[in-house]
Structures are given as C-alpha cells and as structure tokens.
Amino acid sequence: MSQPRFGAGLWHFASYVDRYAVDGYAPPVTTLEAIARAGEVGDLSVVDLNYPFTPGVGLDEVKDALKEAGLAAIGITPEIYLRKFGRGAFTNPDKAVRHATYDLIDEAAGVVRELGADYVKVWPGQDGWDYPFQVNHHDLWKLAVDGIRQVASPHPDLKFAIEYKPREPRVKMTWDSAARSILGIQQTGLDNVGVLLDFGHSLYGGESPADAAQLLIDHGLLYGMDVNDNLRSWDDDLMVGTVHLTEIFEFFYTLRINNWDGVWQLDQFPFREDTVDTARTSIRFLKALHRALDELDYDGLREAQERQDPIAAQRLVQDALLSCMRSDK
Amino acid sequence: MSQPRFGAGLWHFASYVDRYAVDGYAPPVTTLEAIARAGEVGDLSVVDLNYPFTPGVGLDEVKDALKEAGLAAIGITPEIYLRKFGRGAFTNPDKAVRHATYDLIDEAAGVVRELGADYVKVWPGQDGWDYPFQVNHHDLWKLAVDGIRQVASPHPDLKFAIEYKPREPRVKMTWDSAARSILGIQQTGLDNVGVLLDFGHSLYGGESPADAAQLLIDHGLLYGMDVNDNLRSWDDDLMVGTVHLTEIFEFFYTLRINNWDGVWQLDQFPFREDTVDTARTSIRFLKALHRALDELDYDGLREAQERQDPIAAQRLVQDALLSCMRSDK
Amino acid sequence: MSQPRFGAGLWHFASYVDRYAVDGYAPPVTTLEAIARAGEVGDLSVVDLNYPFTPGVGLDEVKDALKEAGLAAIGITPEIYLRKFGRGAFTNPDKAVRHATYDLIDEAAGVVRELGADYVKVWPGQDGWDYPFQVNHHDLWKLAVDGIRQVASPHPDLKFAIEYKPREPRVKMTWDSAARSILGIQQTGLDNVGVLLDFGHSLYGGESPADAAQLLIDHGLLYGMDVNDNLRSWDDDLMVGTVHLTEIFEFFYTLRINNWDGVWQLDQFPFREDTVDTARTSIRFLKALHRALDELDYDGLREAQERQDPIAAQRLVQDALLSCMRSDK
Amino acid sequence: MSQPRFGAGLWHFASYVDRYAVDGYAPPVTTLEAIARAGEVGDLSVVDLNYPFTPGVGLDEVKDALKEAGLAAIGITPEIYLRKFGRGAFTNPDKAVRHATYDLIDEAAGVVRELGADYVKVWPGQDGWDYPFQVNHHDLWKLAVDGIRQVASPHPDLKFAIEYKPREPRVKMTWDSAARSILGIQQTGLDNVGVLLDFGHSLYGGESPADAAQLLIDHGLLYGMDVNDNLRSWDDDLMVGTVHLTEIFEFFYTLRINNWDGVWQLDQFPFREDTVDTARTSIRFLKALHRALDELDYDGLREAQERQDPIAAQRLVQDALLSCMRSDK
Structure with missing residues (x-):
C-alpha cells in the first residue's frame, strides 16, 4: 500500500515549560519558527496549528510560512487551556469564561476555513475536576455536552474533532475515553462532531487503542488520530515506537483493515531533545511499521x-x- | 432518612481459592451454609445468589434456607465464568459454548422468577482477551452485544443487570466501564437491560464512581450497585470504608441527591477473615456513612x-x- | 499530646505554570510575597524556601520578611530542576552542569547556615531518564550517589535531606523510593544525609507511606516529611485529607508510635485555588487528625x-x- | 554468543484455578506429567520444581522423570503460599505457622541437594498485609528478615533466591522491590541469599527491569531471573515478547553487558492456552532476541x-x- 501522509501538531516543534522548569526547557519558539522546523523534517505534509498564533503573527504570514515549508493545515487547535480557562473552558463555573470559549473556537473555525483545514480540534484539557465532591457530575457533563453543541452547530460545514484524555492538566478530565466521547457526541445530536484519538491517551487510560479505534470507526466518528508513546500511567508524549511496539502495530493494523486512510500524525513533546530529529526518528519508525503492515499475513x-x-x-x-x-x- | 436495606452477594460467605492457594483459604462452603451465615450477620435483607447452587441442593431447599435466615433474593448470578466458559461466555469463539451461556442464563431467569428476585446479574468475567492481536475487536464487541440481546429479549418481564469490570479474570474485559456499558445496552435496543455498578471496579478502572453512578442514573440504567474497597489498581474486594472514605461518601451522596433508593449491597471477598464479622464491620461503617449523609449541609x-x-x-x-x-x- | 508545629514549602504560596497553561494559572509571586502569604495562614511556624530567591531579593530582605511573618526557615531547596538542569543535575551527562549543581547546592548550604535552617533539601527531579536504553544504569546510579557525596561531605555540620519521587518531571527518576534512597545513602558513607518523605510521592509510587516512614525511622534517616494528597497514579499535590484519609492517619500514627516529633509540612500545589485558604483548610484537617491520634485506643x-x-x-x-x-x- | 540455556518453572505446565474458575481452566496435572510436558518443549534444559510434589510422587520418580525428559532441576520452590500459609509464611502472626514455614523450606533444601539444583527459591507471596493499619510495619519487616536468616543460615552451602513481587496473592507483599530486597538481604548478614528477578514483577511494580537487574548485579545478588509479560498493573504472566518488546530487550542487553550468564527462564501462566505451545512460542521469541543482541552496535x-x-x-x-x-x- 502506498505511503501514508504524515503530520504533526505544531507544538511538536515548540519549546516547553512545566511546573518545575518554569524558565522552559529551551528558548521560546514562534509560530513561524515552528512551521519552518516542521518543514525541515522532510516527510511531513500537514500540521495542526495552535491558535492564537504568537502575538504579532498574522494569518497571511502563517499561510506563507506553510507554503514555504511545503505544508498544509490539517486542523486548528484553539488554546482553551491557558490561564483564562484554568478552571475550565466549556465547564467553567463562570458563564463569561464559557462564552470566551465559544468565541475563541468560533474564531478558530474561521481560521480552519481560511487555511482549508479539515477540522477544529477541541481539546478541553481544563474541563473536569480536581477533588471528590468538587462538582455536581450531572451539571458538569451537561455543560460539557451543551458546550460542544454550542460551538459545532453554527458550522455544519466544518468538522469538530474532540480529543479525549483521562487527566492532565485537570486531575480528572470530562472527555476521558472513547466510549464516553461517543455517548456525549450522540447527546449533541450533531453529525459534524467526532473524535481525534491519541494513542498515548488511550493507552495510559487503560483502553486498548486498537479497540478504541475500532469502536470509533464503527460509529463513524474517527476523524483523526495521533501517536506517541509513554511509560504507562501518564501522557509522557515520547517518540512513537520506543516502548509499546506491539500495541502501536495493532493500532495501525486496525486502521488498515478498516481502510481508514487519514493522516498519521505525531503528538509528541520532546522536552529535552531536538524537535526535528525527534520527528524524523518517529517517522523512520512509522515507515518501518508501514512495511510491516505490508508483510503481515492477513x-x-x-x-x-x-x-x-x-x-x-x-x-x-x-x-x-x-x-x-x-x-x- | 430511614435506614437503607442492606444486601450481599452470597459469595461473600463462601471460601476462596486463587492461583496460588489452590487448596483454598478455608474449607468449602455450600449454598445452604452460606445462606445461614448471611442470616447471622443480622442486618442483611437480601442476597444475590450464584447459580447453579452446590450440587445436590434444590430450589426448595434454597427457599427454605432463605426464609429461615430472614433473607430474600435480590438477584441471581449465573456462573458463566467456570471452566467451560474459560475462553469466554458470550464472546467464546465456540458457538456451542455461547449457546451454553444462553441456556444457563435462561435457567437463571427461571430461578429469578421462582425466587421473586429483582434481576439476573450478568457478569461476563471471561469475555474479552489476554493479548494484543488476539481478537478482532469489531467481531468481539458484536458477540458481546448480540449475546446480551439474545438472553434478555425472551424475558421482557425480567431485568438483566450487567456488572462491568476492567479486567480479571480476563486480562482485559469487554464490558469494562459505565460509558461502554451504556453504549452496548443502547445497541441491544432493549429496555430491560441495565447496569450493576461495583464501586471497586469503577474506582480501580479510573472512573469516579460518583460520576459513573450519575451517568447511569441519567440514562435510567442504574439497576443495582455493590460496594467494597481496594488498594488501587486491582479488585481487592476489601471491606468497604477501609481505604477510600471520601470517594465512597461521594458515591452515596450522589445516590441520595438522585433519590436512588435501591439496596446497599456488599461484594467483598474476605479471603483470610471471618466472613460474617467482615460483613458486620462493613455494615457498621455503612450505617455511620448513612448518618453522615443525614448531617451533610446539602x-x-x-x-x-x-x-x-x-x-x-x-x-x-x-x-x-x-x-x-x-x-x- | 501537644499540638504539632506546622510548616510548608514556600512554593505552596506561589503561582504555577504547566505545559499547557504556559501563561500561568495566576500572576507571578515573588519570594517576599510568598512569605507574606505564608504568614497569613496563621498556623505555620516554618517554611522551606526555594533558592535562588526572586531576582533582586537579598538574604536580609528574606530574613526580615520571615520575621515579619512570624516564620523561621526549616530548609532550603536549591532549584536544581530549572532549564540548565533539564537533562539532569547530579546525573547530567555534561560535567559542567554537574559542577553547576554542586555549586548551587553549596550556595544553598550557606543560606541554610545564615537562616539557621535544619537542612538542605535535595530534590533531583530531573535526574533519571525518559526512554528505555537512554542510559547505562550502573553509570547513572553512580553519578547520583557520587553527587550526593560530593555536596554533603564538605558540610558535616549540616543535614541533607533527599526527597525521592517515582517520576515527574523526569519520566523516571533516579531516587524513586524509600528503600532505594536508603541504599544510596548507605553507599555515600556519610551520616549527614537522610530523607524527606513526601506522603503523595510514596502513595502514588506504590508504597505504603506508613511502611516507608517506619523503614526510614528504623534506619535513622527520616529527616523530614511533607503531606498532600492525590487521585492515584500521579503527584497531584492536592490538599491533604481530601482523598486518602485512612492512609494519612496510618502515616501519622506511625510517626507518633515512634515518637517522631518533626514538623508537619505541607507540599501542595493549589494551581486553581487560593493558596492561603488551601493551607488553612489543610491545617484544619491536620488538627482534627491530631485529635484523632489522641483518641485512638493504642x-x-x-x-x-x-x-x-x-x-x-x-x-x-x-x-x-x-x-x-x-x-x- | 552461544545460545543461552532455557528453563521454566514447572508450574508453567500445570493447570490453573482462580477465584472465579474454581473448577480449574483444565484438568489437574501431576508433577510427573508436568515434567513430561516440559520435556516436550524441546529447548528446555532445566526446570524449577514446586515442592511438595503431587501426593504419592516420590523423589526417585521425579529424578527418573527428569532424566527421561532430558531436564535438570535448577531450583526448588517450596509452596509456602497454600492454605496453611494464607495469613503469611515468615510473617504469619502464629509462631507455629512460621515454624512450619522453616520446616518446609528445610525439606526443600534437602531436595535441592538431592537433585543437584542451584537454589531454594523463596517466594513469600502471602507475606504482607491487606489493609492499612493491619500490621505493625517494624515488626512485620523484622519477621520477614529474621525468617530468611532462620532458613538460610543452617545451609551455608546452598543458595536461597528471594523472588520479590509488589502484590498478589497478598494485597501488599513484604518483599516488593529490588532495592527493598537488597536492604533486607543485607540485614540478614548472610552471603548465601540473593534475588530471583521476575521481569513482569519488576515491570508492573514500576521499576525498569533493566535498572533493577543492574542494581542487583552491582550488589552481587542476581541469582536468577525469569521472564514473561503483562498488560501493565498486574502480574498477568503472559508469553514473553507479546507486549513490552523494547523493555525485555533492554533487560537482556543489561545482562549481556554484565556477562551475566545464567539460565533464561520462563515464568508464565497459560491459563487458557496449550502450555507446551506457549513455551515454544516464547523460546522462539527469546532466540530471536538473542540474535538481536548479537547484531546490536554496542x-x-x-x-x-x-x-x-x-x-x-x-x-x-x-x-x-x-x-x-x-x-x-
């Protein structure tokens, strides 16, 4: 089978802070620099861009940079997890913040159209709770589902891909598994909302990523996927192919037998490594995995x-x- | 609020083996002896009985023993996890075993009627897989859902309560979470299938049991529940109230604010302790928790x-x- | 028994960033502001201070601020986890960084003397590895142990307390458990190196914190401790007493029966909550726990x-x- | 490098029960039948035998069966985890049971001599606790260490290999990690006590098995090892090479660079599969891994x-x- 198209979250080429290395593991990287780095990888066709861009960087510059780098946009990821949204985006107890969420996603939808991307990526990392008894679970879930309906219903021509995750940064996240996401999407009553499955989220959440992919495909909801790896129990976002070889193979096997032909995307956080080299090493592995798929006795x-x-x-x-x-x- | 009714799985009063203590932690206990022990506890109103009973024990004897012990049956749990079903009950690759599953559950449905119990408890502990690549996930899930439809549709007057669990004895179980169970039940298209939520299963599976209960209640599917505790990451079936005090309180709080008034059941495996004393200690705690619920500032x-x-x-x-x-x- | 002395890591009163909320959950807080906040709590006697202080803040100002707030320093925590040390402090492959580690800790030792604190807290959060095959385990452990000897041996009059942790920020940390820490400390051959036991680290690392405390006490190595809570599997640094009530009680019970009379310290990260109120709520719980200890039937x-x-x-x-x-x- | 010698725990060829399939996943298998099956594998040189043998089977018969099967004994594993020891072997609160433990191990030591095996394998699976507050941790650890000293000191000519494990069947086991085992062994003051490292135990216990092996080798305590695999968080005892390919490779790499040349043993529980075929498939993988070791660019x-x-x-x-x-x- 012909080579897959490869992609990456643009944040793969950023620099990172965490709660300890508050001065960052490397100097800041602008949106345009990150695009240039993505272009250096050599095998990437598309990127998923965080939005807003670095202050001062306009849409035209981004378009030019993408063109220069030989890249297209596959998705836009509105940053509904910054300080303003620290206590939740869709599920924030403050109505004003919920509306700020809707507005930012609306803007992001505009950027998706402008860049000809495939979807708005919705990752509500701050939605959920930290403590037992902190929330009324009925109300919280209602806010979560209503919020998705609110942002997706005005744009029936666009796709919205929810990326579920068990936890982090919120201690417990609302959209936490494939099955729960399907339930919530059904409750929205919309047909332009689906799921972006992150291999690592699924794995450390206790799912079989292959099984989760199959379930989403059977519901017509696998809008996208990205890969990485981890050392169990947390979203380490390591290079794909460095720990869970059999399970990543089963994941891609499942996509293949279902003729799922979307982009093979990277969602990695190379805190301490060269971001371009990390991406190249990952794609080198994915190509080998693709060959393995070709050789398998189906x-x-x-x-x-x-x-x-x-x-x-x-x-x-x-x-x-x-x-x-x-x-x- | 008036005292809740208490119940227990009859296996709480059995003896146990595991893969190491193959001679059992205590001498075997018959169905009738277990019923007598349950009666000794003093606060139990109902029990959930494994089926088949100990060889040689008839239904009339069970009825008499229950009456003698001051107990009623709340549910019947067909043992679809013995040797015959070791490679799966509903999802067994062998059609004959799947039919044996249907037959045993059909028999159990008869016993539910005879004993005036509330539901057939369906716990497909052997359904799932052990290894990556062992199963086709689409086919496995279809077998799981079709099997439930097969057994529940002939008995529209009876309730069937699926008890989900992430793993054990199967390395990965098919019915593994509240959300997945709701999805599967919706796929059966039946309205007499619901869920029995086990607090410990939910907890070690990474759910918030309170949140899982709310989700099930909001779907009208919380048919029953049982409680216990564990030391994280496994279904230790310890005495309730010995580790996760806050989360068990939030769980019962959620039931209370939803006016869920079912039985408070114990599902514990006192491998090394006196089974009656274990139950009494658990109920002593549950009564205290009930007082705490009464005192809470809602x-x-x-x-x-x-x-x-x-x-x-x-x-x-x-x-x-x-x-x-x-x-x- | 008389009330314990309470303390806190000064970072409890800071603001936080993580890899998503890169603009921080709240505006930055200086060393002096954090001290003032710690003073507001009302029940704190001591703090453990990160070092270096906020740029521009001198030691005299810190002394004055502590005095003003009614606080003393219990320890100094050199920040051997910032960008410079991102690939390791003691175990950094670059000798120059290892020496920078020694130098910073040496400075911190001076501050301990100046402030009359009890110990240098050594938390090598960046020491370890991220990937299988990344390091030679023999060499890494040797660097870890040699490094501790290097910094502690010139200061036989001071105590050095290693705070172990299973992971984060490093995917896998070198000093990861009580037993491993004891082994390493024995290898240093020094008698001024011990352990600061963090309840949450111990818990999510799979230890029983009570057992870990006992083991350290039996080796004469429990130099300090701090408490918090988590939702299993990660260092959430939640308020103590919000999840694991029984295990925190067993932990303090173990300290009591061993007549361990050190400070009860908080190590919490209230990302989204008021830092002073969080501390007060935690101490309110700890006082109740102290009463429970008084009432226990020993x-x-x-x-x-x-x-x-x-x-x-x-x-x-x-x-x-x-x-x-x-x-x- | 020349082919390694392969071995297996004899229980690999047994049948199994667990707390659900109480009638066993397959009919019982005697010691002699298990030896015959081990012989059928074709690549095994040695086995580790549970002791006592099946009732009625004598030592001479075992010797003959081993000879017939082309096998030698590498170790003897006394079954200090049956009913009698359900509340602990070395750490049992009942002195009489502790003495029964010593006696059984003493007998096993005799069998080691008779069969010319390498070691007594000591796996105290029932030693530990189930609940917070159940034990005094100081006393429990003392019983654990004293017990080992008690059984190993009368046999300075024999080796005793402790196999640590985090949990199961006891909810929390006493000998739970490599570092803790080293500490305990040092406390015995003996030089004929070491460790048998089980890859799966180390992995699901949160260690890096390669790192644990290195630590044990550096202390001269790696007496033996066995391999298998799991799906994280529990001792599933799956076939080696089916999940954690990179980590098993790093484990054997670590043994190779240290010139550790012991037997490559299987400790697997093929509950639902053919036991001989399972072993053959595992050895097929291990041979491939051995070739990979030969090809690695050291x-x-x-x-x-x-x-x-x-x-x-x-x-x-x-x-x-x-x-x-x-x-x-």
Whole structure:
C-alpha cells in the first residue's frame, strides 16, 4: 500500500515549560519558527496549528510560512487551556469564561476555513475536576455536552474533532475515553462532531487503542488520530515506537483493515531533545511499521483471531514486526 | 432518612481459592451454609445468589434456607465464568459454548422468577482477551452485544443487570466501564437491560464512581450497585470504608441527591477473615456513612459545587464524614 | 499530646505554570510575597524556601520578611530542576552542569547556615531518564550517589535531606523510593544525609507511606516529611485529607508510635485555588487528625496488629478517625 | 554468543484455578506429567520444581522423570503460599505457622541437594498485609528478615533466591522491590541469599527491569531471573515478547553487558492456552532476541548512553530488534 501522509501538531516543534522548569526547557519558539522546523523534517505534509498564533503573527504570514515549508493545515487547535480557562473552558463555573470559549473556537473555525483545514480540534484539557465532591457530575457533563453543541452547530460545514484524555492538566478530565466521547457526541445530536484519538491517551487510560479505534470507526466518528508513546500511567508524549511496539502495530493494523486512510500524525513533546530529529526518528519508525503492515499475513491472522488464538496471532505478528527494519528495504 | 436495606452477594460467605492457594483459604462452603451465615450477620435483607447452587441442593431447599435466615433474593448470578466458559461466555469463539451461556442464563431467569428476585446479574468475567492481536475487536464487541440481546429479549418481564469490570479474570474485559456499558445496552435496543455498578471496579478502572453512578442514573440504567474497597489498581474486594472514605461518601451522596433508593449491597471477598464479622464491620461503617449523609449541609454543598469550589466542599464533607462514628449515635 | 508545629514549602504560596497553561494559572509571586502569604495562614511556624530567591531579593530582605511573618526557615531547596538542569543535575551527562549543581547546592548550604535552617533539601527531579536504553544504569546510579557525596561531605555540620519521587518531571527518576534512597545513602558513607518523605510521592509510587516512614525511622534517616494528597497514579499535590484519609492517619500514627516529633509540612500545589485558604483548610484537617491520634485506643490497636487482625484494627481506626471533626473540639 | 540455556518453572505446565474458575481452566496435572510436558518443549534444559510434589510422587520418580525428559532441576520452590500459609509464611502472626514455614523450606533444601539444583527459591507471596493499619510495619519487616536468616543460615552451602513481587496473592507483599530486597538481604548478614528477578514483577511494580537487574548485579545478588509479560498493573504472566518488546530487550542487553550468564527462564501462566505451545512460542521469541543482541552496535549504543541520547540509542535498538526475525537467519 502506498505511503501514508504524515503530520504533526505544531507544538511538536515548540519549546516547553512545566511546573518545575518554569524558565522552559529551551528558548521560546514562534509560530513561524515552528512551521519552518516542521518543514525541515522532510516527510511531513500537514500540521495542526495552535491558535492564537504568537502575538504579532498574522494569518497571511502563517499561510506563507506553510507554503514555504511545503505544508498544509490539517486542523486548528484553539488554546482553551491557558490561564483564562484554568478552571475550565466549556465547564467553567463562570458563564463569561464559557462564552470566551465559544468565541475563541468560533474564531478558530474561521481560521480552519481560511487555511482549508479539515477540522477544529477541541481539546478541553481544563474541563473536569480536581477533588471528590468538587462538582455536581450531572451539571458538569451537561455543560460539557451543551458546550460542544454550542460551538459545532453554527458550522455544519466544518468538522469538530474532540480529543479525549483521562487527566492532565485537570486531575480528572470530562472527555476521558472513547466510549464516553461517543455517548456525549450522540447527546449533541450533531453529525459534524467526532473524535481525534491519541494513542498515548488511550493507552495510559487503560483502553486498548486498537479497540478504541475500532469502536470509533464503527460509529463513524474517527476523524483523526495521533501517536506517541509513554511509560504507562501518564501522557509522557515520547517518540512513537520506543516502548509499546506491539500495541502501536495493532493500532495501525486496525486502521488498515478498516481502510481508514487519514493522516498519521505525531503528538509528541520532546522536552529535552531536538524537535526535528525527534520527528524524523518517529517517522523512520512509522515507515518501518508501514512495511510491516505490508508483510503481515492477513488471512492467517484473521483465522487466528476467529479462533481467538493468541499463539498463532503473535507468531504472525512477530514475523512481520520484527522483520520490518530489514536492510534490503 | 430511614435506614437503607442492606444486601450481599452470597459469595461473600463462601471460601476462596486463587492461583496460588489452590487448596483454598478455608474449607468449602455450600449454598445452604452460606445462606445461614448471611442470616447471622443480622442486618442483611437480601442476597444475590450464584447459580447453579452446590450440587445436590434444590430450589426448595434454597427457599427454605432463605426464609429461615430472614433473607430474600435480590438477584441471581449465573456462573458463566467456570471452566467451560474459560475462553469466554458470550464472546467464546465456540458457538456451542455461547449457546451454553444462553441456556444457563435462561435457567437463571427461571430461578429469578421462582425466587421473586429483582434481576439476573450478568457478569461476563471471561469475555474479552489476554493479548494484543488476539481478537478482532469489531467481531468481539458484536458477540458481546448480540449475546446480551439474545438472553434478555425472551424475558421482557425480567431485568438483566450487567456488572462491568476492567479486567480479571480476563486480562482485559469487554464490558469494562459505565460509558461502554451504556453504549452496548443502547445497541441491544432493549429496555430491560441495565447496569450493576461495583464501586471497586469503577474506582480501580479510573472512573469516579460518583460520576459513573450519575451517568447511569441519567440514562435510567442504574439497576443495582455493590460496594467494597481496594488498594488501587486491582479488585481487592476489601471491606468497604477501609481505604477510600471520601470517594465512597461521594458515591452515596450522589445516590441520595438522585433519590436512588435501591439496596446497599456488599461484594467483598474476605479471603483470610471471618466472613460474617467482615460483613458486620462493613455494615457498621455503612450505617455511620448513612448518618453522615443525614448531617451533610446539602445547600452549602450545592452552592460550593455551583462555584466548583473544592475548599468549601471539602470542609463541609469533612465536617459530616469525620463525625459520623460519634458514640451518641 | 501537644499540638504539632506546622510548616510548608514556600512554593505552596506561589503561582504555577504547566505545559499547557504556559501563561500561568495566576500572576507571578515573588519570594517576599510568598512569605507574606505564608504568614497569613496563621498556623505555620516554618517554611522551606526555594533558592535562588526572586531576582533582586537579598538574604536580609528574606530574613526580615520571615520575621515579619512570624516564620523561621526549616530548609532550603536549591532549584536544581530549572532549564540548565533539564537533562539532569547530579546525573547530567555534561560535567559542567554537574559542577553547576554542586555549586548551587553549596550556595544553598550557606543560606541554610545564615537562616539557621535544619537542612538542605535535595530534590533531583530531573535526574533519571525518559526512554528505555537512554542510559547505562550502573553509570547513572553512580553519578547520583557520587553527587550526593560530593555536596554533603564538605558540610558535616549540616543535614541533607533527599526527597525521592517515582517520576515527574523526569519520566523516571533516579531516587524513586524509600528503600532505594536508603541504599544510596548507605553507599555515600556519610551520616549527614537522610530523607524527606513526601506522603503523595510514596502513595502514588506504590508504597505504603506508613511502611516507608517506619523503614526510614528504623534506619535513622527520616529527616523530614511533607503531606498532600492525590487521585492515584500521579503527584497531584492536592490538599491533604481530601482523598486518602485512612492512609494519612496510618502515616501519622506511625510517626507518633515512634515518637517522631518533626514538623508537619505541607507540599501542595493549589494551581486553581487560593493558596492561603488551601493551607488553612489543610491545617484544619491536620488538627482534627491530631485529635484523632489522641483518641485512638493504642493498646487495642497494638493487640489487633499482633494478631494482624484488620477487622479489629479498622474498627478502632474508624472510631477515632470518623469522630475527629466533632464540634466540641 | 552461544545460545543461552532455557528453563521454566514447572508450574508453567500445570493447570490453573482462580477465584472465579474454581473448577480449574483444565484438568489437574501431576508433577510427573508436568515434567513430561516440559520435556516436550524441546529447548528446555532445566526446570524449577514446586515442592511438595503431587501426593504419592516420590523423589526417585521425579529424578527418573527428569532424566527421561532430558531436564535438570535448577531450583526448588517450596509452596509456602497454600492454605496453611494464607495469613503469611515468615510473617504469619502464629509462631507455629512460621515454624512450619522453616520446616518446609528445610525439606526443600534437602531436595535441592538431592537433585543437584542451584537454589531454594523463596517466594513469600502471602507475606504482607491487606489493609492499612493491619500490621505493625517494624515488626512485620523484622519477621520477614529474621525468617530468611532462620532458613538460610543452617545451609551455608546452598543458595536461597528471594523472588520479590509488589502484590498478589497478598494485597501488599513484604518483599516488593529490588532495592527493598537488597536492604533486607543485607540485614540478614548472610552471603548465601540473593534475588530471583521476575521481569513482569519488576515491570508492573514500576521499576525498569533493566535498572533493577543492574542494581542487583552491582550488589552481587542476581541469582536468577525469569521472564514473561503483562498488560501493565498486574502480574498477568503472559508469553514473553507479546507486549513490552523494547523493555525485555533492554533487560537482556543489561545482562549481556554484565556477562551475566545464567539460565533464561520462563515464568508464565497459560491459563487458557496449550502450555507446551506457549513455551515454544516464547523460546522462539527469546532466540530471536538473542540474535538481536548479537547484531546490536554496542559501541554506538555506549556512546549514545554516555551522552544520554535517546534518539541515537533508540535508532540502534530498533535497527537490531526489528530485524531479528529475518527469514535468512
């Protein structure tokens, strides 16, 4: 099968702070610099851009920078997780902040149109709670669902992709799993809302990412996906292919047998490493994985799965996966 | 508010084996002996009975024993997790085993009618998978949902309560969370299928049990619940009230504000302790928790939750919870 | 028993950023402002101060501010986790950074003397690794231990307290548990190095904090401790007493029966809440816990523990703990 | 490097029960049948035998069966986790049970001599606690350490290998990590006590198994090891090489660079699969891993690790690991 298209969140090429290294792991990087770095990777076709851009950077400059870098926009991610939204975006107890959320997403929808992107990415990282008893769960979930309806219904021509995550930065997030996201999307009653599945979120949340992908596909809701890896129990956003080799392979296998042909995106946070080199190393792995997918014995695997036979299945998987870096390829 | 009715899974009064203590932590206990022990507790009104009963024990004997012990049946739990079902009940790759599952549940439905119980409890502990790539996730989920439809549709007068659990004995279980269970139940298209929420399953699965209860109530699907506790990450089935005091309080608070008035059931596995004394100690705690619920400042808490103010909320919670064992009560 | 002395990390009164809310959850707070806030709490006797102070703030100003606030310094925490140390402090592959670590800690030792504090707090949050295969584990551990020896040996009159933690900000930290810390300290061959036990670190790292405290006390190495809470699996640094009531009680019980009489310190990160009110609420709980300790039936508990009888033990524990917020106290 | 010797716990070829499938996942298997099955695998040189053997089976029969199967004994594992020891072996509150523990291990030591095995394997799975406040941690640890001294000191000519594990069957086990085990062994003051490192225990306990192995080697205490895999957070004892490919590779890499040349043992529980086929599939993987070790660029990796450069390291690792199933081998 022909090579997939590769993409990345633009934040992959940023610098990072956390609650300890408050001076940042590296000097700040502007939107335009990040686009240039993304272009350096060499294999990326698209990026998902945080919005607003760095202060002072206009839409035309972004368009030019993308063109210069040989990139297109796949999505726009409004930053509904900055200070203003620290106590929640859609679920903020303050109505004014909820409206600020709607407004920012509305702006982002405009940028999606301007850049010809595929979707508004909605990642409500601050929506949820920190403590037992902090919220009324009925009311909170209603705010979450109503909020999505509020922002997506005025734009029936655009797609809105919710990226669920179990926790962080909120201690417990509202949109926390594939099944819960499907339920909430059904409650919106809209057909332009779907899910962006992050492999690492699914994994550390206790799902099988392959199973989550299948469930979303079966509901027609897998709008996008991104990959990375972690050392279990947290969203470490490590380079894909460095820890969970079998499970990332099963994830892409599931996409393949369903003929899901979207972009293979990176969502990594290389706090301490070179951002371009990190992306290249990840894509090098993904290409090898793609070769492994080409070599897999699909009939044999299907038969093994019909018997639910893990011995036969794993032998076929190991044969394909552990040969994919062969030098003659 | 008047005292709740208390119940327990009859297995609470059994003896246990595990993969190491293969000779069992205590001598075997028959169905009738377990019923007698449940009666000794003194505060139990109902039990959920495993089915089949101990070989040789008939339905009339069970009825008599229940009467003798002052107990009624709340549910029947068919044992679709014994050797025959080791590779799955509803999702077993062997059609004959799936049919054996249907048959056993059908029998159990008959017992529910005979005993005037509330529901057939369906706990598909062997349904799922152990390894990545072992199953086709689309097919597995279809088997799971179709199986429930198969057993529940012939009995529209009876309720079927699915008890979800993330894992164990299967490494990964199919019905693994509240949201996933709601999705699956919706897919059955039936209105006599709901959920039995186990506090410990929800907790170690990464849910907030209070939030899960609210979601189920909002879908009209909370058919039953049981409680216990664990030391995080596994279904230890410890005595309720020994580890997660705040979260069990929030769970019952959520039931109370929704006027959910079902039975407070115990699902504990006292491997190494006296089973009657374990139950008594648990109920002693639950009564104290019930007093704490009576003393809670609901208006104050509601206001705090409207502001999503954890400081105010926790102060009110601590005031009620950390006073509920007062000797004058 | 007389009231304990309370303390807090000065960072409890700061503002915070994380990798998402890069503009901070609140406006920046200087060292002097944080001291003033700590003073407002009303029950704090001591603080542990990050070093260096806010640029422009001198030692004399800090002394004055502490005096003004009615506070003393208990420890100094050199910030060996900022950008310069992002790839490690003691274990940094770059020798120059390792020496910068030594120098900063040496400076901090001077401040400890100046302020009459009890210890240099050493928290090597960036020491460790992110990926499998990233480091040679023998060499890394040697760097970690040699580094501690390097900084502590020139100051035999001062105490150095290592605060272990399983992970964050490093994906995997070198000093990650009580037992590992004891081993490493033994390897230094010094007698002025011990441990500061953080309740939350211990808990989410899979230890029993009570057991960890006992092990450290038995080795004469429990130099200090701080408390907080979390929702399992991560260092959420929530208010103490909001989730794990029984385990925090067992922790303080263990300190009491060992006559450990150090300061009860808070290490909390109130990202979204008022920092002073958070501290007050925490101390309100700790005072209640202290009352519960006074009321506990020690003889009864000792007997129960000799039989390893959890039923008897938990009943005694619940009687004391679930009565400690009584209004007449 | 020449092929490693392979081994397995004899229980790998048994049948299993758990607390749900109380009738067992398969019919019972005797000691002699299990030995025959181990022989069928074809690549096994040694087995670790549970003791006592199946009732009625004598030592001579075992010797004959081993000879017949082409196997030798590497260790003997006394079953200090059956009913009698359900509340603890070394740490049982009942002195008589502690003495029964000593006696059984003494017998096992005799069998080690008779069979010319390498060590007594000590796995105190029931030692620990279930509930907060159940035990006095000082006393419990003392019982644990004293017990080891008690059984190992009369046999200075034999090796005793403690296998640590975080939990199960006890909710929290006493010997729970590599560092804690080293501490305890040092406290025994003996030089014939070491550790058997189980890859899965280390992994789900939050250690890096490679790091744990290095720490044990640096203390001269790595007496043995066994491998398997799990889906995180529990000891699933799955086939090795089915989930954590990179980490098992790092584990064996660490053994290789330290010239650790012991047996590569399997400790797997194939509840639902053919036990012989499971072992063969695991060894097939281990042989591939061994080839990958032969192909690894050690100089390049060492240089990358000196820089703590995960990008360079992972590229080298992927090149070796993901080629090891090449058909021309």
